Amino acid sequence: MEMVDSIGASGGLGIMWKKNLVAFTCHTKMQNWMAGKVRALSLNIEFFIINVYGPIPTDKKRLVWQEIECFLNNQDEKHIIIGGDFNTILYSTDKSGGIKTIRQPQRDFANWINNNNLLEIRTEMGFHTWNNRRKGFSNIAETLDRLFLKGDLTDLKTELKTTVFLWSGYDHYSMLLELMGEAKKTGCPFKFEMMWFTHEDFLRNIQKWWKDSVFEGSKMYCLVSKLKEIKHKLLEWNKKKFKNIFEEKSRIEKEMETMNNIVMQYGMTLETYEAEKKLLCEYKGILAREEIHWKHKSRETWLEDGDKNTKFFHNNVKMKREVNKITQIINDSDQIITYQNLIAEDATKYFENILNNWDHSDLPNNRILLNNIPKLITKGDNQVLNYKITHEEVKTALAQFQGDKAPGLNGFPAGFLQKCWHMLGDEVTNALESA
Template identity: 35%
Template sequence: MTKLTSDIFLLQETKLNPEKALEFKKICYFWDGIFQEAHGLARGLGILWNPSHIEISCFASSDFWMAYSIKCKKSNICFLLFNIYGRVKTEDKRKVWSKVSELALSLDLGKVVMVGDFNTILCAEDKWGGLKLPTKVVEDFKDFVTICKVADIIPKNGTFTWNNRRRDFVNIAERLDRFFIGEWWMLNHHSIDSIIEPQCGSDHYLISLNIGQDLERHKSYFKFLSMWWLDPTLLSHIKNWWCESNVFSGSPSFKFTKRLQFIKRRLKEWNNSSFKNVFAEKARIEGELEVVNSVIMAHGMTNVEFEAEKSLKAQYSDILRREE
């Protein structure tokens, strides 16, 4: 998440109790969030957003879906957002589709976005390997999409959003996670696309949706990196920069702000010169992971991709620990 720059994040199967959800929100710095309590080690939905750009309220929910009212502050566009988790059992899926479609039909379907782990596919091309899904399950899902009058946004860089991470003939990959949008977006925005983000850790891939320029992305925030403490000269540098910054005039709060900005700029310069190799290595691994994952998303996982991904993820995890 720290690498992505979306204004809204939606989570399914969080498995977070209230205490863990609160801890998770604290980690996310300036983000606001609403979390639905999990049941033991199952269920749980959540949404995080940037309050500088977005206003959100939840107006309806159940254990497996949440409905939000969204307002984009810059454009003043308001729309409905559904966060959905499709249950595993067929009969339970039907209950979720029925409740969500019933609510959606009572609202403005044009300005709607639906996102989630739907736990089923829409067509045979959405699955690689494993047993064929019962036709009735697929038809039920198609009926749900038709009733809600939404369009499926196909990722432009791959097909499969879930992979069982097993090799060769036992590998199964499916497109379980997806975005649906109402017709208003298609009539009023020429730029709509979905991307499957590089995988690292989960059997599900993150997917992102970009709609025109209204959901404008925010600038990245300054983050103090733990690996800086590995350099014993850090504190002496900060002391020197603090003394160097004592050149501003104005009110005490103005001078303090300017001195902090000065130190921030110096930290970035020092970071680029002292840790350049670390960041270059991280960029290299991310690039190689993206190539491997693009193959897995498009064609499934063979033994070659399994070993390559395993090695790259171990290297990537080591670098992330140094950044925490």
């Protein structure tokens, strides 16, 4: 183990490891943080780890952030994991109970994360990491402990999993970061479901979540961070309210079948009438959501609302999936490859070879070639393109998009902004102006 002694009853840091699993070399020891190089022997991967214990006074926090930032700027390591007790929350939603205000330590912490391009490793279980263990209105819980990654997660070649353990008698909860071996295939990206619009609470929830999400930084950074926060909220809300529409459909069908048998055997009563009416209403809602779900996936726009077209949309999606599926390829040696992992490897090598074998000496000639391409943008067009972006211009352009067509890189389709423009429009326009 390596450690930094405490001062009185506060502070103190320690890093412990098993020699047969990990090789560790201590690099830097400071009063509130320590850093070292870790090599996981079984996984054969290396990275730096920084263990942090944030001080309570604001001025001392700033000094610690500056020390760590200076250390990061002088490192050539590809991946650095930073974690510990930062003694400050990041968002207003990180606190339960007590007064919720944006304080200077939060602003400093947010700016430090932004300046160093840190990616937070979110926990799969648990949320708050500190609790004062008091009763009723006096109870306060906060997220003071976090884990961050500096570097590209896709290049780490391992899957990271963070868990918050159950309370073990202390005011802080323990956190576990696991390296899960070779990284699994990346999960499906966030996909906005058009059926969410059908729920009566959708707009109210978006307005509340948008108002509660407070970030510090540039206008574009705040906009992007808010949209990321909305993603997580929507996915949680979807699990609670919409659940799995196919499982819900199956459940309601079984309950309707049971109710039908009761009516056939004992006749219709006021109680069974009301229960059957409620089930039928739920069933119609599920069918409508199912149709919206498959229509969105099929990308078909020529059909109008009216008849139920769920089967058509579903078949259309299946056909597109079959067409887009790569079942086999022929490599440079004229061999047929059918295994998916080998197909992925061969395709990656093919494009890597193209990039690596490109003759960079032709770059000046390429510039000459570009100079001979006619200029299609006139000075007048260029002047118009450089005009200041206005709120009405963005709103008009957005209204011309097909709401349920292909989403942007953040997973939100144009329909989301169209529906929520009265809440998000000003911030979207301000972010575009500052970009």
